[in-house]
Amino acid sequence: MGKEAIHSKHAPAALGPYSQGIRAGDTVYLSGQIGLDPATGALVDGIDAQARQVFKNLRAVAQAAGGELDDVVKLTLLLADLGDFVLVNEIMAGFFSAPFPARATYQVAALPKGARIEVEAVLVRDAGRRVGQDARPGREP
Numbered sequence: 476m477g478k479e480a481i482h483s484k485h486a487p488a489a490l491g492p493y494s495q496g497i498r499a500g501d502t503v504y505l506s507g508q509i510g511l512d513p514a515t516g517a518l519v520d521g522i523d524a525q526a527r528q529v530f531k532n533l534r535a536v537a538q539a540a541g542g543e544l545d546d547v548v549k550l551t552l553l554l555a556d557l558g559d560f561v562l563v564n565e566i567m568a569g570f571f572s573a574p575f576p577a578r579a580t581y582q583v584a585a586l587p588k589g590a591r592i593e594v595e596a597v598l599v600r601d602a603g604r605r606v607g608q609d610a611r612p613g614r615e616p
Contacts, residue, residue, distance in 0.1 A: 485535035
């Protein structure tokens with residue numbers, strides 16, 4: 476089985492020698508995203524804005540791979556402060572619908588560019604859709 480790089484101009488360019496995502500069969504591995512605005516490359520301000528931007532960035536890469544956030548089966552959240560856990564949960568709930576992905580959350584010493592949150596994901600194309608279902612209803616913009 477080969478692998479294919481996934482790229483979206485609607486998500487920040489990779490900050491190093493890695494791809495925004497890699498597809499291997501029907502599985503797509505989405506690299507960690509921080510709250511960078513793809514238009515400016517700047518980190519948005521505050522945990523609320525960063526969390527929302529992270530999920531928008533992940534959604535852009537998921538869509539470039541032919542999927543949606545509801546196709547995500549596993550998330551890993553890295554937080555600079557576990558005190559942000561409740562707020563991040565509320566924001567995440569606006570981007571996903573049940574059944575929610577499996578998830579692990581860790582507090583880390585530091586994240587790139589001083590970010591407060593980074594999230595990586597594993598997506599299985601069409602995992603969130605039932606037979607005959609065209610698309611999920613729109614979630615948070």
